[in-house]
Amino acid sequence: MSEQDVRTFKVDADDDGIRLDRWFKRHQPDTSFTTVAKWARTGQLRVDGARAKPGDHIKAGQSIRVPPAEALKPDAPKKRERLALSDDEIAFARELVIHKDAQAIVLNKPPGLATQGGTKTTEHVDGLLDALQDDYEGRPKLVHRLDKDTSGALLIARTSRAAASFAKSFSSRTARKVYWALVVGVPSIEDGMIELPIGKQPGSGGEKMHVDEAEGSPARSRYRVIEMAGTTCAWVELIPYTGRTHQLRVHMAAIGHPIVGDGKYGGQAAFLTGGISRKMHLHSRSLRIDHPDGGVVDVKAELPRHFAESLKQLGFEEMLGDTMPLDSPPPPSKAVKKQQAKQHAKTVRKERKGERRSRGSTPSKPGAKAGPKPGAKPRPKAPAKPGPKRPAR
Numbered sequence: 001m002s003e004q005d006v007r008t009f010k011v012d013a014d015d016d017g018i019r020l021d022r023w024f025k026r027h028q029p030d031t032s033f034t035t036v037a038k039w040a041r042t043g044q045l046r047v048d049g050a051r052a053k054p055g056d057h058i059k060a061g062q063s064i065r066v067p068p069a070e071a072l073k074p075d076a077p078k079k080r081e082r083l084a085l086s087d088d089e090i091a092f093a094r095e096l097v098i099h100k101d102a103q104a105i106v107l108n109k110p111p112g113l114a115t116q117g118g119t120k121t122t123e124h125v126d127g128l129l130d131a132l133q134d135d136y137e138g139r140p141k142l143v144h145r146l147d148k149d150t151s152g153a154l155l156i157a158r159t160s161r162a163a164a165s166f167a168k169s170f171s172s173r174t175a176r177k178v179y180w181a182l183v184v185g186v187p188s189i190e191d192g193m194i195e196l197p198i199g200k201q202p203g204s205g206g207e208k209m210h211v212d213e214a215e216g217s218p219a220r221s222r223y224r225v226i227e228m229a230g231t232t233c234a235w236v237e238l239i240p241y242t243g244r245t246h247q248l249r250v251h252m253a254a255i256g257h258p259i260v261g262d263g264k265y266g267g268q269a270a271f272l273t274g275g276i277s278r279k280m281h282l283h284s285r286s287l288r289i290d291h292p293d294g295g296v297v298d299v300k301a302e303l304p305r306h307f308a309e310s311l312k313q314l315g316f317e318e319m320l321g322d323t324m325p326l327d328s329p330p331p332p333s334k335a336v337k338k339q340q341a342k343q344h345a346k347t348v349r350k351e352r353k354g355e356r357r358s359r360g361s362t363p364s365k366p367g368a369k370a371g372p373k374p375g376a377k378p379r380p381k382a383p384a385k386p387g388p389k390r391p392a393r
Helices: 020-027 033-041 087-095 126-132 160-171 247-254 263-270 305-314 334-360
Strands: 007-010 063-066 097-100 104-109 151-157 176-184 191-195 198-200 209-211 220-229 233-240 282-290 296-300
Touching: 020 033, 087 097, 087 126, 097 296, 104 296, 151 160, 151 296, 160 282, 176 247, 176 263, 176 305, 191 247, 198 247, 209 247, 220 247, 233 247, 233 305, 247 263
Parallel strands: 151 282
Antiparallel strands: 007 063, 097 104, 104 151, 176 233, 176 282, 191 220, 198 209, 220 233, 282 296
C-alpha cells in the first residue's frame, strides 16, 4: 500500500466523542465492521498518527488515517441505493412537520405509516427524510420510533450532535412523552402506575410482546383517566417511564383495558360498536426534550381524524386532555422503595448501636460510684478527727 493511496479524514464537531466504529458507520457505510477491525489489528487504522481500535473515542479536529477502500467481491451484495422522491412524496413529508429549527424536526406521524422499513414495508418515515434535508450537509436522523398504527409527535435530529444529545435524553429518562388513548372499559383506579416486566412472546418471532415476570425487562407506565363513557370506554392519558416495545399497548391490555382498535393485544374485545373507528386509538400527544443548544423542544401534535371523531362521538371534550403536569415526578418504583426501606433500617440500627455504647459507659450496678473523669484533679482528703484519750493507768 503506497502513501498516495491512503485516505485522511478530519473529525467534525458533530462527531466529537463518538466511537471510531460509529464514525465509519456514519461516513463510510460501505466499510464493514470486520474490515475496520482488520485495519486496526494490522496497524493500518490510525488517529493522529497513533494506532487505533474500533472502540476508541475520537475528538473534533483529530485526523483519521484510512487505507484504500477494498474492492467488493463479485458476489457480494451491493448496498441498496435510496430512490429519488417524487414531488408528491416531498410535499407529503413537509406537510407532516410541526416544528423545525437548526437541530430538530418534529413530525406529526399519521397512523398507518411505519417509522422504518422492513420486510414488505416500502413506505416509511425514514424513506422520506431526504425531503427534509434542506441546505444541511447531513441527512436527518431518526431518534426514536412509533408503532406503525400509532400517530403523533416523532422527533428527528438534523445533525449527528443533536442525535447524540436527544438519544442521551431518552436513555436518561429526562425526555417526557405523553400519549392519549381510548381504552375498553374504565380502570377502577383513576390515576395509577403499572409496573410489569415485558419480554418477547415465544413463537411470535419477536413481533409480539407479553408480560414476563420471570425474564422480562422492567417496564413502568403511568395512566390517568380523563373522561369516561359509562362503563364502556375511557379516554386516558399515558406516560411511559421506560421504552419497551409496545409497552403501553401491553400494559393496558394486561390490566384488562386494551386500547381501542388494538386487535393484536386486545383481540375482538378491542373493537367497539356504534360507529367507532376500528383503527388504533393511540396518539403521541406531546413531546418535551432538552434542546442541544439550550432550552427545550416542547411540541403538541393534533389528533388524527379518526381519533378526533371518536372523541366527539363519545361526547368527550378535547380541551380537557392537556391537564397532566409533565414535571410531576413519577411515584417511586418498587425497587426504589425497597432500597429506601433498607437504608432506613440501616440508619436505625446505627442509632441503636450508638445508644448501647453510650449506656455502656454508665454504672451498671445500683449504688456503684463513677470513677474520676479523665484529667480531673484528685480531691484532698479531710484531716482525721482526734479520738477520745484513753485514761492513764
